[in-house]
Amino acid sequence: MGGRTCGAGGDNARTGGIEMSFDSVWARIGQAAGQEFRTVTGKAFSFTIVGNAVKPDHTNRLLPRSDFEKAYSLAPLRGPGQINLLVQGPAYVYAILTDPRIAG
Numbered sequence: 315m316g317g318r319t320c321g322a323g324g325d326n327a328r329t330g331g332i333e334m335s336f337d338s339v340w341a342r343i344g345q346a347a348g349q350e351f352r353t354v355t356g357k358a359f360s361f362t363i364v365g366n367a368v369k370p371d372h373t374n375r376l377l378p379r380s381d382f383e384k385a386y387s388l389a390p391l392r393g394p395g396q397i398n399l400l401v402q403g404p405a406y407v408y409a410i411l412t413d414p415r416i417a418g
Contacts, residue, residue: 359406
């Protein structure tokens with residue numbers, strides 16, 4: 315796959331040789347709600363889960379699960395600019411997906 319760590323269809327990725335479905339990633343995101351995260355620029359934020367979306371505390375915008383799934387399918391991510399045109403709130407999506415609590 316030329317350096318990509320994603321399975322076909324984008325709903326599975328390999329981390330250290332272990333295949334991981336996006337469902338398990340989404341579950342970890344839900345478990346991390348309310349905890350502090352930081353963007354690449356160092357801005358601290360937390361979030362809540364509203365339905366099937368993430369709501370960062372510094373905005374009224376809801377970031378849908380589907381956006382996280384799209385970004386996850388591109389792993390390994392190099393920065394929020396890589397997903398800027400693909401998802402809403404790329405700085406938040408990147409910060410959450412690449413955090414060790416979520417990425418595993």
